[in-house]
Amino acid sequence: MTAAANTTAHSIVEASPRVKTVAGALVIIYAVVAILPLLWIAVTAFKSQSDAIAYPPKVIFQPTLEGYVNLFTVRTRQTPDFIAGLPPATTWYDKLVRKHDMVIAGPSKVVPRFINSLVIGFGSTFLAVLLGTLAAYAFSRFRIPLADDLLFFILSTRMMPPVAVAIPIYLMYRQLNLTDTWTGMILLYTAVNVSLAVWLLKGFIDEIPREYEEAALVDGYTRLQALRKVVLPQAVTGIAATAIFCLIFSWNEYAFAVLLTSGDAQTMPPFIPFIIGEGGQDWPAVAAATTLFVIPIVLFTILLRKHLLRGITFGAVRK
Amino acid sequence: MTAIIHPDASVDRIGQTTPRVARRGRGLSDRGIAWLFVTPTIALLLAINIFPLIWMIRLSFTSLNLSMSYLPLRFVGLDNYADILSDEDLWVRLQTTAQFVISTVVLEMLIGFGLALLINRQFRSHSFWTTIILLPMMLSPAVVGNFWTLLFQPQIGPFNYVISLFTGIPPSSFSMTGEVALAPWTIVLVDTWMWAPYVMLICLAGLRSIPDYIYEAAEVDRASSWRQFWSITLPMALPFLMLAVLFRAIENFKMFDMVNLLTSGGPGSTTELVSITLKRAAFEKWRTGYSSALAIILFVTVFGAANIYVKALNRVKQR
Numbered sequence: 001m002t003a004a005a006n007t008t009a010h011s012i013v014e015a016s017p018r019v020k021t022v023a024g025a026l027v028i029i030y031a032v033v034a035i036l037p038l039l040w041i042a043v044t045a046f047k048s049q050s051d052a053i054a055y056p057p058k059v060i061f062q063p064t065l066e067g068y069v070n071l072f073t074v075r076t077r078q079t080p081d082f083i084a085g086l087p088p089a090t091t092w093y094d095k096l097v098r099k100h101d102m103v104i105a106g107p108s109k110v111v112p113r114f115i116n117s118l119v120i121g122f123g124s125t126f127l128a129v130l131l132g133t134l135a136a137y138a139f140s141r142f143r144i145p146l147a148d149d150l151l152f153f154i155l156s157t158r159m160m161p162p163v164a165v166a167i168p169i170y171l172m173y174r175q176l177n178l179t180d181t182w183t184g185m186i187l188l189y190t191a192v193n194v195s196l197a198v199w200l201l202k203g204f205i206d207e208i209p210r211e212y213e214e215a216a217l218v219d220g221y222t223r224l225q226a227l228r229k230v231v232l233p234q235a236v237t238g239i240a241a242t243a244i245f246c247l248i249f250s251w252n253e254y255a256f257a258v259l260l261t262s263g264d265a266q267t268m269p270p271f272i273p274f275i276i277g278e279g280g281q282d283w284p285a286v287a288a289a290t291t292l293f294v295i296p297i298v299l300f301t302i303l304l305r306k307h308l309l310r311g312i313t314f315g316a317v318r319k
Numbered sequence: 320m321t322a323i324i325h326p327d328a329s330v331d332r333i334g335q336t337t338p339r340v341a342r343r344g345r346g347l348s349d350r351g352i353a354w355l356f357v358t359p360t361i362a363l364l365l366a367i368n369i370f371p372l373i374w375m376i377r378l379s380f381t382s383l384n385l386s387m388s389y390l391p392l393r394f395v396g397l398d399n400y401a402d403i404l405s406d407e408d409l410w411v412r413l414q415t416t417a418q419f420v421i422s423t424v425v426l427e428m429l430i431g432f433g434l435a436l437l438i439n440r441q442f443r444s445h446s447f448w449t450t451i452i453l454l455p456m457m458l459s460p461a462v463v464g465n466f467w468t469l470l471f472q473p474q475i476g477p478f479n480y481v482i483s484l485f486t487g488i489p490p491s492s493f494s495m496t497g498e499v500a501l502a503p504w505t506i507v508l509v510d511t512w513m514w515a516p517y518v519m520l521i522c523l524a525g526l527r528s529i530p531d532y533i534y535e536a537a538e539v540d541r542a543s544s545w546r547q548f549w550s551i552t553l554p555m556a557l558p559f560l561m562l563a564v565l566f567r568a569i570e571n572f573k574m575f576d577m578v579n580l581l582t583s584g585g586p587g588s589t590t591e592l593v594s595i596t597l598k599r600a601a602f603e604k605w606r607t608g609y610s611s612a613l614a615i616i617l618f619v620t621v622f623g624a625a626n627i628y629v630k631a632l633n634r635v636k637q638r
Binding site: 015019020021024025026027028030031034035038039040041044046052053054055056057120121131132134135137138139142144153154156157159160161162163164165166167168169170171172179188190191194195198223224248251252253254255258259269270271275281283285286287290293294297298300301302305308313316319 | 347349350352353354355356359360361364366367368369370371372374378391393411434438440441442443445446448450451453454455456457458459460462465466469472474475476477479480484490491493505510512516517520521524559566569572573575578579580597598601602604607609610613614615617618621622625
């Protein structure tokens with residue numbers, strides 16, 4: 001009796017074990033195939049230059065940290081006699097480089113570029129979330145004339161192709177001396193992110209019952225106190241999720257970065273493809289940079305799992 | 320009873336009807352706060368989006384060329400627009416873009432919806448594998464485009480090697496990014512790899528929004544699972560599917576970063592999407608007047624198409 005009831009229940013809401021196994025197997029095959037390109041890159045970072053460009057492509061090889069060393073240093077080629085005349089290498093990376101008749105000439109630009117990514121990413125995220133929280137609170141709690149039109153206007157700024165936006169921004173920044181500066185990039189990314197922040201945060205704040213604040217107002221709190229002590233603590237998860245989405249956008253952005261920066265304020269995405277060794281792209285170094293660049297995103301994806309859907313649909317779909 | 324009415328009444332009194340006088344001594348009025356909170360966001364968007372847009376509209380009527388900016392600014396009326404609309408090459412670029420958008424959206428919908436149906440079977444460890452599948456869409460499109468060029472290298476890249484394992488075609492006999500016949504499909508392939516998970520996530524939300532009792536009722540009526548799919552699953556998930564199509568179509572119409580790094584429009588101009596044409600006109604040929612006009616045409620196209628589509632979407636939702 002129970003067994004029979006169970007089978008029927010399975011066929012309706014829950015799939016039968018066999019269907020589940022087949023579905024699971026197909027999904028796992030897809031996931032494994034889809035993740036292979038990423039694994040290949042992570043593995044290439046540990047190949048030597050010659051293993052990285054071997055034909056046929058090598059799956060088994062002697063791992064080395066050359067890629068990472070090349071990523072962080074600038075090297076010059078020297079004659080073996082010159083290297084023999086140098087004082088003995090003191091560090092492991094000096095030894096590694098000298099094996100290839102090279103000498104480390106100094107640090108590469110990867111660290112400043114990484115710092116640019118961090119400063120511009122966190123700066124624009126902070127501003128976008130700050131402005132976005134205030135605006136979202138106002139849209140959620142007060143009657144604002146033409147609120148729907150304003151909200152749509154805020155969203156529509158996201159529909160323009162970035163290259164199209166970059167044309168007038170480029171001219172404007174040239175006049176204001178903002179090209180290739182942290183300030184310029186932070187302002188631009190804030191403007192792009194604020195639309196996402198307003199839409200997402202309005203959704204999160206809408207879900208906080210008004211009664212909490214109203215009770216606080218009755219107790220003699222001012223609106224601002226009620227916002228700070230009642231609404232914000234309730235919205236913390238939403239604000240954090242929104243911040244991570246803004247950070248990911250700034251971190252990954254390429255079109256504005258490549259068109260509006262050339263050196264001082266260049267972020268990682270336009271920098272990575274141009275990590276050059278002798279004779280073209282230095283693939284192990286590029287792969288090392290890609291790996292380091294992607295790791296934070298992987299962690300954030302795992303952290304954000306619950307809110308991912310909301311973030312990618314501008315809050316249009318909530319679970 | 321009074322406890323319920325009281326806070327509401329007090330908020331109404333404070334919020335909407337009483338002017339500033341009544342609130343003096345308790346900080347800003349609600350209307351004051353509302354404007355104070357919304358203004359910074361609107362001001363930033365006006366400065367970074369709207370002002371440049373208006374400037375760009377003005378420039379689109381001029382013959383400004385930044386590589387010859389010593390020439391006086393000359394107004395040419397609608398000449399730029401006439402040039403663009405009668406330019407046959409540009410129509411070819413728009414066709415390339417349309418083909419890219421349509422092929423990616425169709426493939427991503429099929430794969431994404433298929434994966435969502437499988438994952439919705441809730442097999443064991445499905446949430447772990449879902450997270451793995453979601454990783455590609457969180458990455459920087461530029462970095463993705465860059466590392467796929469390594470994977471697609473005819474001899475040293477693993478992609479051709481895997482293809483040759485399955486088909487026996489020599490790996491060095493074809494180049495995914497270098498051949499006129501293959502390159503348009505290569506960009507579709509990478510975009511699908513990256514964004515099918517996005518569609519999957521939205522579809523999954525759609526499937527989970529369908530209440531179980533509907534399937535139970537269908538089961539009682541002995542509807543086949545094929546019938547259930549066509550008359551329950553698909554129509555009820557349709558608003559979600561349409562939303563996914565909308566987001567993917569807009570994003571891919573704007574596509575620049577991934578394709579710019581993967582093929583940079585080549586070979587020849589077989590993968591030159593309209594954003595790449597725009598970038599070349601604006602930032603390589605420096606034809607600012609012409610490219611402003613093109614940017615505005617693109618923006619109007621996206622905006623118009625999105626508006627019509629959203630109306631259709633709302634009709635489906637209401638049904």
